[in-house]
Amino acid sequence: MSQTANKTQDLKQMYKTIVDEHFPSRMEITFADDEKRQTLFYEKVMWTIDGVQKGIRYGENPGQEAALYRLLNGNLVLGETEIIQPGQYLASDIELLQSGKHPGKTNLTDTDNSLNILRYFKDKPTAVIVKHNNPCGVARGASLEEAYHRAYMADRVAAFGGCIALNRSIDRATAQAVSDQYAEVVVAPDFEEGALDILARRKNLRVIRIGNIEKLQNFIGKRFVEFKSLIDGGHIVQWSFVPQARSRADLKIAECEYQGNLYRVKREPTEKEYADMLFGWLVESGITSNSVIYVKDEVTVGIGTGEQDRVGVAEIARDKAYRKLADRYCFEEMKIPYNELKDEEKKSAIDERVRKEKGGLIGAAMVSDAFFPFRDGIDVGIREGVRAVIQPGGSGNDYQSIEACNEADVTMVYTGQRSFKH
Secondary structure (H helix, E strand, C coil), X not given: CCHHHHHHHHHHHHHHCCCCCCCCCEEEEEEECCCCEEEEEEEECCEXXXXXXXXXXXXXXXXXXXXXXXXXXXXXXXXXXXXXXXXXXXXXXXXXXXXXXXXXXXXXXHHHHHHHHHCCCCCCCEEEXXXXXXXXXXXXXXXHHHHHHHHHHHCHHHHCCCEEEECCCECHHHHHHHHCCCCCEEEECCECCCHHHHHCCCCCCEEEECHHHHHHHHHCCCECEEEEECCCCCEEEEECCCCCCCCHHHCEECEEEECCEEEECCCCCCHHHHXXXXXXXXXXXXXXXXXXXXEECCEEEEEECCCCCHHHHHHHHHHHHHHHXXXXXXXXXXXXXXXXXXXXXXXHHHHHHHHHCHHHCCCCEEEECCCCCCCHHHHHHHHCCCCEEEECCCCCCHHHHHHHHXXXXXXXXXXCCCCCCC
Protein backbone atom coordinates (compact mmCIF):
# COMPACT_ATOMS: atom_id res chain seq x y z
CA MET A 1 0.00 0.00 0.00
CA SER A 2 1.33 3.43 -0.92
CA GLN A 3 2.16 6.09 1.68
CA THR A 4 -0.77 8.20 0.41
CA ALA A 5 -3.15 5.25 0.75
CA ASN A 6 -1.87 4.64 4.29
CA LYS A 7 -2.56 8.26 5.23
CA THR A 8 -6.06 8.06 3.75
CA GLN A 9 -6.74 4.89 5.71
CA ASP A 10 -5.43 6.55 8.90
CA LEU A 11 -7.77 9.51 8.41
CA LYS A 12 -10.74 7.21 7.92
CA GLN A 13 -9.78 5.29 11.03
CA MET A 14 -9.65 8.51 13.07
CA TYR A 15 -13.37 9.05 12.49
CA LYS A 16 -14.08 5.54 13.78
CA THR A 17 -11.90 5.83 16.87
CA ILE A 18 -13.28 6.67 20.29
CA VAL A 19 -10.92 9.03 22.09
CA ASP A 20 -9.88 8.11 25.61
CA GLU A 21 -10.62 11.28 27.55
CA HIS A 22 -9.22 12.23 30.91
CA PHE A 23 -11.74 14.78 32.14
CA PRO A 24 -12.80 14.20 35.77
CA SER A 25 -16.18 12.77 36.73
CA ARG A 26 -17.29 16.01 38.38
CA MET A 27 -16.89 19.72 37.71
CA GLU A 28 -17.62 22.71 39.92
CA ILE A 29 -17.87 26.34 38.86
CA THR A 30 -17.89 28.93 41.63
CA PHE A 31 -18.81 32.59 41.32
CA ALA A 32 -17.54 34.46 44.35
CA ASP A 33 -16.99 37.87 45.80
CA ASP A 34 -16.23 39.05 49.34
CA GLU A 35 -19.80 38.53 50.51
CA LYS A 36 -21.12 35.53 48.66
CA ARG A 37 -20.12 32.29 46.95
CA GLN A 38 -22.40 30.54 44.48
CA THR A 39 -21.34 27.15 43.14
CA LEU A 40 -22.74 25.09 40.27
CA PHE A 41 -22.13 21.33 40.51
CA TYR A 42 -21.87 19.19 37.38
CA GLU A 43 -21.40 15.48 36.69
CA LYS A 44 -19.98 13.87 33.58
CA VAL A 45 -22.47 12.12 31.32
CA MET A 46 -21.76 8.54 30.25
CA TRP A 47 -23.82 6.00 28.33
CA THR A 48 -23.81 2.22 28.62
CA ILE A 49 -23.38 0.96 25.06
CA ASP A 50 -22.95 -2.75 24.44
CA GLY A 51 -22.16 -3.15 28.13
CA VAL A 52 -19.39 -0.54 28.10
CA GLN A 53 -19.46 2.93 29.70
CA LYS A 54 -18.74 5.55 27.05
CA GLY A 55 -18.66 9.34 27.07
CA ILE A 56 -18.50 11.71 24.08
CA ARG A 57 -16.91 10.02 21.08
CA TYR A 58 -14.54 12.93 20.52
CA GLY A 59 -14.65 16.72 20.40
CA GLU A 60 -14.89 19.12 17.49
CA ASN A 61 -12.44 16.98 15.50
CA PRO A 62 -11.17 13.39 15.80
CA GLY A 63 -8.35 13.30 18.30
CA GLN A 64 -9.74 16.07 20.52
CA GLU A 65 -10.64 14.88 24.00
CA ALA A 66 -14.05 16.06 25.15
CA ALA A 67 -16.58 15.45 27.90
CA LEU A 68 -20.23 16.28 28.45
CA TYR A 69 -21.38 17.53 31.86
CA ARG A 70 -24.91 18.04 33.13
CA LEU A 71 -25.91 20.52 35.82
CA LEU A 72 -26.57 18.43 38.92
CA ASN A 73 -27.02 21.00 41.66
CA GLY A 74 -26.50 24.59 42.67
CA ASN A 75 -28.02 27.92 41.84
CA LEU A 76 -26.79 31.21 40.44
CA VAL A 77 -28.60 34.50 40.94
CA LEU A 78 -27.05 37.70 39.59
CA GLY A 79 -29.18 40.79 40.03
CA GLU A 80 -32.70 39.81 38.99
CA THR A 81 -31.57 36.97 36.71
CA GLU A 82 -31.52 33.36 37.84
CA ILE A 83 -29.99 30.36 36.10
CA ILE A 84 -32.21 27.56 34.81
CA GLN A 85 -32.78 25.03 37.59
CA PRO A 86 -30.81 21.74 37.76
CA GLY A 87 -32.49 18.55 36.61
CA GLN A 88 -34.39 20.02 33.65
CA TYR A 89 -32.29 18.15 31.13
CA LEU A 90 -32.41 18.28 27.36
CA ALA A 91 -29.26 17.80 25.26
CA SER A 92 -27.10 17.32 28.37
CA ASP A 93 -28.87 14.08 29.28
CA ILE A 94 -30.12 12.43 26.11
CA GLU A 95 -31.74 9.00 25.98
CA LEU A 96 -29.97 6.98 23.29
CA LEU A 97 -32.42 4.51 21.75
CA GLN A 98 -29.97 3.64 18.98
CA SER A 99 -26.37 4.72 19.42
CA GLY A 100 -24.94 4.12 15.94
CA LYS A 101 -21.53 5.68 16.24
CA HIS A 102 -22.35 7.21 19.62
CA PRO A 103 -22.46 11.01 19.73
CA GLY A 104 -19.52 13.35 19.43
CA LYS A 105 -19.38 17.02 20.36
CA THR A 106 -20.82 18.27 17.04
CA ASN A 107 -23.76 15.86 17.23
CA LEU A 108 -24.67 17.19 20.66
CA THR A 109 -24.26 20.88 19.80
CA ASP A 110 -26.35 20.37 16.65
CA THR A 111 -28.99 18.65 18.79
CA ASP A 112 -28.89 21.48 21.30
CA ASN A 113 -29.30 24.23 18.71
CA SER A 114 -32.13 22.38 17.01
CA LEU A 115 -33.95 22.37 20.36
CA ASN A 116 -33.01 26.01 20.87
CA ILE A 117 -35.04 26.80 17.74
CA LEU A 118 -37.74 24.16 18.15
CA ARG A 119 -38.83 25.39 21.60
CA TYR A 120 -40.64 28.39 20.07
CA PHE A 121 -42.99 26.24 17.97
CA LYS A 122 -45.70 24.17 19.59
CA ASP A 123 -49.07 24.57 17.92
CA LYS A 124 -48.09 22.91 14.59
CA PRO A 125 -45.82 20.03 13.60
CA THR A 126 -42.35 21.50 13.07
CA ALA A 127 -39.04 20.15 11.79
CA VAL A 128 -35.60 21.66 12.32
CA ILE A 129 -32.56 20.32 10.47
CA VAL A 130 -29.23 21.59 11.79
CA LYS A 131 -25.76 21.13 10.28
CA HIS A 132 -22.57 22.55 11.80
CA ASN A 133 -24.66 24.30 14.46
CA ASN A 134 -26.73 26.26 11.92
CA PRO A 135 -30.17 25.38 10.59
CA CYS A 136 -30.24 24.42 6.93
CA GLY A 137 -33.98 23.86 6.83
CA VAL A 138 -36.82 24.75 9.21
CA ALA A 139 -40.48 24.28 8.37
CA ARG A 140 -43.94 23.80 9.77
CA GLY A 141 -46.66 21.64 8.24
CA ALA A 142 -50.12 20.15 8.63
CA SER A 143 -48.47 16.82 9.52
CA LEU A 144 -45.07 15.85 10.85
CA GLU A 145 -44.19 14.15 7.57
CA GLU A 146 -45.06 17.33 5.65
CA ALA A 147 -43.05 19.51 8.03
CA TYR A 148 -40.02 17.24 7.67
CA HIS A 149 -40.34 17.06 3.88
CA ARG A 150 -40.56 20.85 3.57
CA ALA A 151 -37.56 21.37 5.86
CA TYR A 152 -35.55 18.76 4.01
CA MET A 153 -36.34 20.10 0.55
CA ALA A 154 -35.50 23.64 1.66
CA ASP A 155 -31.86 22.55 1.43
CA ARG A 156 -31.51 18.80 1.02
CA VAL A 157 -27.83 19.15 0.02
CA ALA A 158 -26.85 20.74 3.34
CA ALA A 159 -29.19 18.38 5.23
CA PHE A 160 -26.89 15.45 4.34
CA GLY A 161 -25.46 14.22 7.62
CA GLY A 162 -27.38 16.71 9.74
CA CYS A 163 -29.41 16.55 12.94
CA ILE A 164 -33.19 16.31 12.54
CA ALA A 165 -35.33 17.49 15.45
CA LEU A 166 -39.11 17.06 15.47
CA ASN A 167 -41.69 18.30 17.96
CA ARG A 168 -44.13 15.38 17.62
CA SER A 169 -43.83 11.63 18.10
CA ILE A 170 -42.39 10.14 14.92
CA ASP A 171 -44.92 8.08 12.99
CA ARG A 172 -44.10 5.41 10.44
CA ALA A 173 -44.48 7.74 7.45
CA THR A 174 -42.06 10.29 8.92
CA ALA A 175 -39.65 7.56 9.97
CA GLN A 176 -39.62 6.25 6.40
CA ALA A 177 -38.95 9.73 5.02
CA VAL A 178 -36.08 10.21 7.48
CA SER A 179 -34.56 6.81 6.77
CA ASP A 180 -34.61 7.49 3.02
CA GLN A 181 -31.95 10.17 3.60
CA TYR A 182 -28.59 10.14 5.35
CA ALA A 183 -28.68 11.85 8.74
CA GLU A 184 -26.40 11.67 11.78
CA VAL A 185 -29.02 12.28 14.47
CA VAL A 186 -32.79 12.25 14.81
CA VAL A 187 -34.41 13.69 17.94
CA ALA A 188 -38.07 13.43 18.96
CA PRO A 189 -40.23 13.28 22.09
CA ASP A 190 -41.23 9.69 21.25
CA PHE A 191 -41.68 7.13 18.49
CA GLU A 192 -44.90 5.44 17.44
CA GLU A 193 -45.14 1.68 16.97
CA GLY A 194 -42.94 0.48 14.12
CA ALA A 195 -41.07 3.77 13.69
CA LEU A 196 -37.93 2.61 15.49
CA ASP A 197 -37.76 -0.52 13.35
CA ILE A 198 -37.75 1.64 10.23
CA LEU A 199 -35.08 3.99 11.59
CA ALA A 200 -32.95 0.99 12.64
CA ARG A 201 -32.24 0.31 8.96
CA ARG A 202 -29.76 3.19 9.24
CA LYS A 203 -27.29 1.46 11.56
CA ASN A 204 -25.13 4.53 12.24
CA LEU A 205 -28.06 6.84 12.94
CA ARG A 206 -28.18 8.16 16.50
CA VAL A 207 -31.83 7.93 17.54
CA ILE A 208 -32.50 10.14 20.55
CA ARG A 209 -35.62 10.45 22.67
CA ILE A 210 -35.90 13.55 24.82
CA GLY A 211 -39.10 13.44 26.82
CA ASN A 212 -38.64 17.06 27.85
CA ILE A 213 -39.32 18.13 24.26
CA GLU A 214 -42.94 18.03 25.37
CA LYS A 215 -41.97 20.72 27.90
CA LEU A 216 -39.74 22.74 25.60
CA GLN A 217 -41.93 25.82 26.01
CA ASN A 218 -40.89 25.84 29.69
CA PHE A 219 -37.40 26.79 28.51
CA ILE A 220 -38.57 29.95 26.74
CA GLY A 221 -37.17 32.97 28.53
CA LYS A 222 -34.92 30.90 30.80
CA ARG A 223 -31.26 31.88 31.15
CA PHE A 224 -28.04 29.92 31.45
CA VAL A 225 -24.43 31.06 31.64
CA GLU A 226 -22.36 31.02 28.46
CA PHE A 227 -18.57 30.79 28.53
CA LYS A 228 -16.34 31.90 25.68
CA SER A 229 -12.81 30.64 26.15
CA LEU A 230 -9.95 32.83 24.99
CA ILE A 231 -6.62 31.71 23.57
CA ASP A 232 -4.80 32.54 26.82
CA GLY A 233 -7.21 30.50 28.96
CA GLY A 234 -9.36 33.46 29.94
CA HIS A 235 -13.14 33.46 29.69
CA ILE A 236 -15.86 35.87 28.69
CA VAL A 237 -19.01 35.04 30.65
CA GLN A 238 -22.49 36.16 29.62
CA TRP A 239 -26.11 35.28 30.20
CA SER A 240 -27.69 33.41 27.30
CA PHE A 241 -29.74 35.37 24.76
CA VAL A 242 -33.52 35.50 25.07
CA PRO A 243 -35.51 36.91 22.14
CA GLN A 244 -38.10 39.33 23.49
CA ALA A 245 -40.17 39.64 20.31
CA ARG A 246 -42.20 36.43 20.29
CA SER A 247 -45.66 37.64 19.32
CA ARG A 248 -47.27 40.15 17.01
CA ALA A 249 -47.79 42.54 19.93
CA ASP A 250 -44.02 42.66 20.47
CA LEU A 251 -43.38 44.10 17.00
CA LYS A 252 -43.46 47.75 16.02
CA ILE A 253 -44.21 49.16 12.58
CA ALA A 254 -40.97 50.70 11.33
CA GLU A 255 -40.64 54.42 11.87
CA CYS A 256 -37.90 56.89 12.75
CA GLU A 257 -37.12 60.59 12.85
CA TYR A 258 -34.36 62.05 10.69
CA GLN A 259 -33.43 65.72 10.46
CA GLY A 260 -36.77 66.74 11.90
CA ASN A 261 -38.85 64.56 9.54
CA LEU A 262 -40.86 61.49 10.56
CA TYR A 263 -40.44 58.43 8.35
CA ARG A 264 -42.90 55.54 8.69
CA VAL A 265 -43.65 52.42 6.66
CA LYS A 266 -46.98 52.96 4.92
CA ARG A 267 -48.32 49.42 4.62
CA GLU A 268 -49.35 47.30 7.60
CA PRO A 269 -48.36 43.61 7.41
CA THR A 270 -50.94 40.99 6.53
CA GLU A 271 -51.63 38.07 8.88
CA LYS A 272 -49.51 35.81 6.68
CA GLU A 273 -46.64 38.29 6.68
CA TYR A 274 -46.77 38.53 10.47
CA ALA A 275 -46.67 34.73 10.70
CA ASP A 276 -43.67 34.47 8.38
CA MET A 277 -41.80 37.32 10.06
CA LEU A 278 -42.27 35.91 13.57
CA PHE A 279 -41.36 32.41 12.39
CA GLY A 280 -38.21 33.77 10.75
CA TRP A 281 -37.22 35.92 13.73
CA LEU A 282 -37.40 32.97 16.12
CA VAL A 283 -35.44 30.76 13.72
CA GLU A 284 -32.93 33.62 13.51
CA SER A 285 -32.10 33.22 17.21
CA GLY A 286 -30.32 29.96 16.34
CA ILE A 287 -28.26 31.24 13.40
CA THR A 288 -24.64 32.40 13.45
CA SER A 289 -24.22 36.13 12.82
CA ASN A 290 -23.97 38.18 10.63
CA SER A 291 -27.08 36.61 9.15
CA VAL A 292 -30.00 37.29 6.86
CA ILE A 293 -32.64 34.72 6.01
CA TYR A 294 -35.71 34.56 3.78
CA VAL A 295 -38.91 32.82 4.83
CA LYS A 296 -42.06 31.97 2.90
CA ASP A 297 -45.12 30.04 4.09
CA GLU A 298 -43.29 29.22 7.35
CA VAL A 299 -40.41 27.54 5.53
CA THR A 300 -36.85 28.81 5.31
CA VAL A 301 -36.11 29.65 1.67
CA GLY A 302 -32.55 30.97 1.92
CA ILE A 303 -30.24 31.12 4.95
CA GLY A 304 -27.14 33.29 4.97
CA THR A 305 -24.81 32.92 7.96
CA GLY A 306 -21.56 34.13 9.43
CA GLU A 307 -20.79 36.85 6.89
CA GLN A 308 -18.94 40.06 7.67
CA ASP A 309 -21.21 42.54 5.88
CA ARG A 310 -24.98 42.72 5.71
CA VAL A 311 -25.25 43.28 1.95
CA GLY A 312 -23.02 40.28 1.37
CA VAL A 313 -25.04 37.99 3.61
CA ALA A 314 -28.32 39.15 2.02
CA GLU A 315 -26.83 38.21 -1.35
CA ILE A 316 -25.55 34.87 -0.07
CA ALA A 317 -29.00 33.98 1.26
CA ARG A 318 -30.52 35.04 -2.09
CA ASP A 319 -28.03 33.00 -4.11
CA LYS A 320 -28.61 29.96 -1.93
CA ALA A 321 -32.36 30.30 -2.46
CA TYR A 322 -31.83 30.12 -6.23
CA ARG A 323 -29.44 27.15 -6.04
CA LYS A 324 -31.52 25.17 -3.58
CA LEU A 325 -34.73 25.68 -5.55
CA ALA A 326 -33.02 24.50 -8.75
CA ASP A 327 -31.77 21.40 -6.95
CA ARG A 328 -35.22 20.78 -5.46
CA TYR A 329 -36.96 20.95 -8.84
CA CYS A 330 -34.35 18.70 -10.41
CA PHE A 331 -34.56 16.15 -7.61
CA GLU A 332 -38.36 16.15 -7.57
CA GLU A 333 -38.65 15.71 -11.33
CA MET A 334 -35.63 13.52 -12.14
CA LYS A 335 -34.51 12.07 -8.80
CA ILE A 336 -30.97 13.31 -9.27
CA PRO A 337 -29.10 16.33 -7.87
CA TYR A 338 -28.99 19.41 -10.07
CA ASN A 339 -25.17 19.22 -10.21
CA GLU A 340 -25.41 15.75 -11.77
CA LEU A 341 -27.86 16.77 -14.50
CA LYS A 342 -26.08 16.43 -17.85
CA ASP A 343 -29.00 17.29 -20.13
CA GLU A 344 -28.39 20.98 -20.90
CA GLU A 345 -31.89 21.48 -22.28
CA LYS A 346 -33.51 20.21 -19.09
CA LYS A 347 -31.05 22.20 -17.00
CA SER A 348 -31.88 25.36 -18.93
CA ALA A 349 -35.60 24.74 -18.39
CA ILE A 350 -35.06 24.44 -14.62
CA ASP A 351 -32.88 27.57 -14.62
CA GLU A 352 -35.55 29.55 -16.44
CA ARG A 353 -38.27 28.38 -14.07
CA VAL A 354 -36.17 29.35 -11.05
CA ARG A 355 -35.31 32.70 -12.63
CA LYS A 356 -38.99 33.51 -13.23
CA GLU A 357 -39.82 32.56 -9.64
CA LYS A 358 -36.77 34.49 -8.37
CA GLY A 359 -35.59 31.55 -6.33
CA GLY A 360 -38.95 31.30 -4.55
CA LEU A 361 -38.38 34.70 -2.95
CA ILE A 362 -41.43 36.44 -4.43
CA GLY A 363 -43.72 37.16 -1.49
CA ALA A 364 -41.13 36.09 1.08
CA ALA A 365 -40.21 37.79 4.34
CA MET A 366 -36.66 39.05 4.87
CA VAL A 367 -35.16 38.60 8.34
CA SER A 368 -32.03 40.30 9.66
CA ASP A 369 -30.41 39.73 13.06
CA ALA A 370 -29.19 43.35 13.26
CA PHE A 371 -30.13 46.68 11.72
CA PHE A 372 -29.39 47.54 8.11
CA PRO A 373 -26.82 50.37 8.20
CA PHE A 374 -27.93 51.47 4.71
CA ARG A 375 -30.77 50.62 2.35
CA ASP A 376 -28.55 48.54 0.05
CA GLY A 377 -29.07 45.39 2.14
CA ILE A 378 -32.85 45.65 2.02
CA ASP A 379 -32.69 46.49 -1.67
CA VAL A 380 -31.22 43.02 -2.28
CA GLY A 381 -34.41 41.42 -1.00
CA ILE A 382 -36.76 43.96 -2.57
CA ARG A 383 -35.31 43.28 -6.03
CA GLU A 384 -36.23 39.62 -5.55
CA GLY A 385 -39.82 40.38 -4.59
CA VAL A 386 -39.84 40.15 -0.80
CA ARG A 387 -42.97 41.71 0.68
CA ALA A 388 -42.04 42.05 4.35
CA VAL A 389 -38.95 42.80 6.40
CA ILE A 390 -38.28 42.20 10.08
CA GLN A 391 -35.19 43.65 11.74
CA PRO A 392 -34.16 45.23 15.06
CA GLY A 393 -34.05 48.83 13.82
CA GLY A 394 -31.84 51.43 15.43
CA SER A 395 -29.57 52.54 12.61
CA GLY A 396 -28.96 56.23 12.08
CA ASN A 397 -30.01 55.55 8.50
CA ASP A 398 -33.25 53.71 9.26
CA TYR A 399 -35.02 56.31 7.15
CA GLN A 400 -33.26 54.92 4.06
CA SER A 401 -34.64 51.43 4.70
CA ILE A 402 -38.12 52.87 5.28
CA GLU A 403 -37.93 54.79 2.01
CA ALA A 404 -36.81 51.65 0.17
CA CYS A 405 -39.79 49.72 1.55
CA ASN A 406 -42.32 52.45 0.75
CA GLU A 407 -41.05 52.75 -2.83
CA ALA A 408 -41.78 49.05 -3.36
CA ASP A 409 -44.94 48.80 -1.19
CA VAL A 410 -43.07 46.50 1.21
CA THR A 411 -43.94 46.42 4.88
CA MET A 412 -41.38 46.38 7.70
CA VAL A 413 -41.42 45.89 11.46
CA TYR A 414 -38.85 46.39 14.22
CA THR A 415 -38.15 43.97 17.04
CA GLY A 416 -36.21 46.52 19.07
CA GLN A 417 -33.63 43.87 19.96
CA ARG A 418 -30.55 42.58 18.15
CA SER A 419 -30.12 38.81 17.81
CA PHE A 420 -26.38 38.25 17.38
CA LYS A 421 -25.02 34.74 17.91
CA HIS A 422 -21.30 34.03 17.61
